[in-house]
Amino acid sequence: MAGHSKWAQIKRKKGANDKRRSGVISKHIRALTAAVRSGGSGDPAGNLSLKNAIAAAKTDNVGTDNIDNAIKRAVSNQDGGADYKTVIYEGYGHGGAAILVEALTDNPTRTVAEVRSVFTKRGGSMGNSGSVAWQFESKGVLLITETSEVAQEAVIELGAEDLQESEDGLEISTAPTDLYAVSEGLTSRGFTVQNASLTMLPSNTVAVTGSDADRLMTLIEYLEDLDDVQNVYSNAELPEEIEV
Known part of the structure; x- marks a missing residue:
């Protein structure tokens, strides 16, 4: 994932996301909605958050129609006015890997419970705020x-x-x-x-190999599958056959 190649994590994420198209589109629509509201504009030229959200959606091959419609709905408040906020959760996975979870949620109580449940069931552990973000x-x-x-x-x-x-x-x-x-x-x-x-x-990576690497990837994939989770980052350096 992270490590000898900055691009490895993005390639791995895209490969995983290609298997979960409906969930991916839903996550990007949420991100576009939040960007319009936080930036106060549906024009990416004057809204850097929206520009970032559009670029991220295009990276995952979200169609232009889906992007345009999401922006229009957010501008006209057609989606009911959900108030999405970015929340960061931190923890540890197999092999001592640090994990950073970025979520976009209108219900932090629900989201933290779901994230904690995945960490617990998949062999990881939640950390306190600031425990790994500094890395x-x-x-x-x-x-x-x-x-x-x-x-x-x-x-x-x-x-x-x-x-x-x-x-x-x-x-x-x-x-x-x-x-x-x-x-x-x-x-x-x-x-x-x-x-x-x-x-x-x-800033630094930790090598994770063997069964630890397999279990870490399973943990990360379960976290990524949560509806509210936008991105999962790790400092693990994994074998290439797992990494991409």
Whole structure:
């Protein structure tokens, strides 16, 4: 997941999400609704949260019609006015892996009970607020297939914080607020941005192998399947056959 490749977690998540299309669309509609309300606008040009939510939805191949309709309903308050709030839960999984759970909920009491139940039943443990969050930092992550010196120079000139070559291409890290400026700058210079996403990257990783790796993935997948959970992050570095 996290570890030698920043892109591994996003690839793994996308592969998992492809098996759960209806749940994925529902999660993105909720995120779009919350972004419109928190940002006070249905125009992504003036609402960074909405711009992020649209990009995340497109990453998971949510259709343009679904995105547009969700924004229109949120603007006109057609969904009943649910007040979604972002809540972060923290815990530990197999092999000592730190886990950060990002939920978007209109009922935190319900959500924390569901998250705690999954941790307990799947061999993990809930932690107190702040127990693992300090190990993660919000970042923008982009991928372009071009790895030439010209591409790397362009990335640096556009203000990216870090870059590294991988089997997928050139992985780029940015400050969260710079994600789209870097993405649009690369596009304007003729590079194809395969993906642009906001994520939480760990400062350090822990290797998890064998049966611990299998059980950790099961725990994470059960957490991701909860209706209120938007994202699950871990500092685990897993074997490639599990990682993606």
